[in-house]
Amino acid sequence: MAAVLLPGLRLAAEQPNVVLILADDLGYGDLGCYGATKVQTPNIDAIAAAGRRFTDAHSASAVCTPSRYGLLTGQYPFRGNGGEGIWGPCGHFQSLLIDTNKLTIGKLFNDAGYATAAIGKWHLGFGTGKTDWNKPLRPGPLELGFDYYFGVPKVNSGYPYVYVENDRVVGFDENDPITFTKPYSKTTTYPAEAGKKTVNAVGGAQKAHALYDDEKTGTLLTEKAVDWIENNKEQPFFLYFATTNIHHPFTPNPRFKGTSQAGLYGDFIHELDWMVGELMKTLEANDLSENTLVIVTSDNGGMFNRGGQDAFHAGHRINGDLLGFKFGVWEGGQRVPFIAKWPGKIQPNSVSKQLISGVDMLATFAALTQQDVDEEQLADSVNVLPALLDKPTAPLRESLVLVPRKPSHVSLRQGKWMYIPARAAGGFNGKPGQHGAGGPAAVSFVGSPNSDIENGKIKKNSPPGQLYDLDADPNQTMNRYREYPEIVAQMQKRLDQYRSTQQAPRKRREN
Structure with missing residues (x-):
């Protein structure tokens, strides 16, 4: 370059x-x-x-x-x-x-x-x-x-x-090496309101x-x-x-x-x-x-x-x-x-x-x-x-791959469109009150509207994927998947192309 x-x-x-x-x-x-x-x-x-x-x-x-x-x-x-x-x-x-x-x-x-x-x-x-x-x-x-x-x-x-x-x-x-056996070494601890800290499971190295x-x-x-x-x-x-x-x-x-x-x-x-x-x-x-x-x-x-x-x-x-x-x-x-x-x-x-x-x-x-x-x-x-x-x-980037926790939800941004090839977000789905709160339950809890979500759950008749117009709807309130099947098909094809070259990046191609 x-x-x-x-x-x-x-x-x-x-x-x-x-x-x-x-x-x-x-x-x-x-x-x-x-x-x-x-x-x-x-x-x-x-x-x-x-x-x-x-x-x-x-x-x-x-x-x-x-x-x-x-x-x-x-x-x-x-x-x-x-x-x-x-x-x-x-x-x-x-x-x-x-x-x-x-x-x-x-x-x-x-x-x-x-x-x-x-x-x-x-x-x-x-x-x-x-x-x-x-x-x-x-x-x-x-x-x-x-x-x-x-x-x-x-x-x-x-x-x-x-x-x-x-x-x-x-x-x-070296006379007190790290071990992963009991007795475990003491570390600083804090009350529950500080949030989760995994209990130490390392011994030695006092x-x-x-x-x-x-x-x-x-x-x-x-x-x-x-x-x-x-x-x-x-x-x-x-x-x-x-x-x-x-x-x-x-x-x-x-x-x-x-x-x-x-x-x-x-x-x-x-x-x-x-x-x-x-x-x-x-x-x-x-x-x-x-x-x-x-x-x-x-x-x-x-x-x-x-x-x-x-x-x-x-x-x-x-x-x-x-x-x-x-x-x-x-x-x-x-x-x-x-x-x-x-x-x-x-x-x-x-x-x-x-x-x-x-x-x-x-x-x-x-x-x-x-x-x-x-x-x-x-x-x-x-x-x-x-x-x-x-x-x-002009945009410097025409598209961008978005990578969450689950491989099933690798998604594509192209211009104003964001395409997700599955329901929900592919991350945590715990209920509020849990450390791993997220997904539809957490979205409903905080009052974020989304056309696929009702009472903290994905609606049974919701589309199999998601398409959002981020120019008009940056907060992703309305899934346009069924309204623009041609856009869905085009973005799925593009996403498949990215995934087909998963192991090695491209020689210069449009990004």
């Missing part, structure tokens, strides 16, 4: 720094600049005011692990794992899910001479075969183009509850476990990111800052508790906003703001778990008026906030309706750094840099 520069953009001389902030489970309605009133996000809102806010941006998946896979590789997650796809959160012993021969955004920046770091939640596995937590965790982030890694190796709701720096567990003691504290994790990750920026400010750098906020359990630092009007869920957002603010202060203090592209987005939509439900009862809608929640393919599960700021390059206080995805970051950063990338390595990524820096009138 040849990089195409816009008028006045002198990238070669500038080599802009890039800070990519990926929040966890941050919904479309969770920020002030996207309409939230029960939480206050002044630091993130300031980025939107100084830059561009996207209203049709999507995560690579409605689930955490496959979403991160798509973001880092530019490849739809249904192609991963040798064509079997990556569908759910990775497990405790998952080997590295990304082929080390695959181009990643870390390698891309490394190739351009950048210092690179991944700080925060990883959740993409380590090593080959079954992960051995007592040995160097390689291959891992360091083999994917990151010079430095520090963070939570899996997810803040799942063991092992330790931090990892580069390729080792922090505080590791020192490493003692260092891990949920309520201090946000502060610690921020400190690590600030220090890394200051230590690498003399060269162009790329920071991938993947926060554990606002994934359950909702464990904000005590100073943020009670500061929002949306319970611990909102308080955790407040901590996230502070974290973003600390990074922005660091850029400003080191005279880096003018030449740094900052992006804030999320790995998927908000989840209607205990925290999300408590926030709803307090008057906060985590995904705004969008239909559905995390794990499902409805818009609430994968349409996410996306904000970009670059002084002098991105128009302040601007809004874009361009259709973009997390998988597009690879091609976009290739254009930003003026690198030619092989078509096979670009995979499904589309260069959307013009949507950040200019106002293209």
